[in-house]
Amino acid sequence: MTTPVWDPHQYLRHAGHRARPLADLLARVPELPHADAPRIADLGCGPGGPSTPLAARWPRAHITGYDNSPAMLDEARKHAGPTGAGGTLDFAHADLATWRPAPGVSFDLIFSNAALQWVLPAEGKGRVDGHTGAFPAWIDALPTGGTFAFQVPGNFTAPSHALLADLRNSPRWRDRLGAESRVNTVLDPAGYAAALAPLGCEVDAWETTYLHLLQGEDPVLDWVKGTALRPVLTLLADDPAAREAFLAEYGEMLRTAYPSAPHGTAFPFRRIFVVAVKR
Structure with a gap:
């Protein structure tokens, strides 16, 4: 898989819409074992702003945000x-x-907001079968009553992603961009419950489809420039003409799939939520 180069400012252009699932997930996290001063890991913290609601709820916590993007x-x-x-x-x-987690290090909360879907199954030293392969080690790092909470997008079959995969693999682009597409790496709520319950967790799992009303010109294209389109933009970074040609073609497809209206462009977005408390 192409390792995407991230643009924090592009990602934050839709920060208001992206914050809604974060708030909904955080609202379902119960009190933590060391509620006065918990230890928290924020996996895939991105530009850091998403970590601040954790600090607002637990102002005496030691929170570490982890990310692989410089x-x-x-x-x-x-x-x-x-x-x-x-x-x-x-x-x-x-x-x-x-x-x-380092040996002997315990976290009261392991939290992840829209990041685990990027962990793909892959061969190689130290890698696991996608993000679910890491669950046993992460749950082991929780004390009794500790929580593992995350949300991931569940929209990989939506037009925004399906059209991107189709275009990447079209005759015009497949030699340049390869056959890679954003594979669906996430489970449904029942799948996550089945993965976490045997690890000794009480699991609360659900899904929500948000209807984002986006404003501006080509707003869905602008949204995916911050997320799903990053691998393509990385591959075409050294060829501005090809980059603009791809964006023009993809943008036209998105305008057809997501037509604008006087109130904005409706962009449905499904997300999967999980809160697992270690018994």
């Missing part, structure tokens, strides 16, 4: 430092495909 971490570190009530917020480089 650009995202540079932006995230603007939020680093002491929090208002004596906690700390820091950030570290980590590949979620191989990240494991």
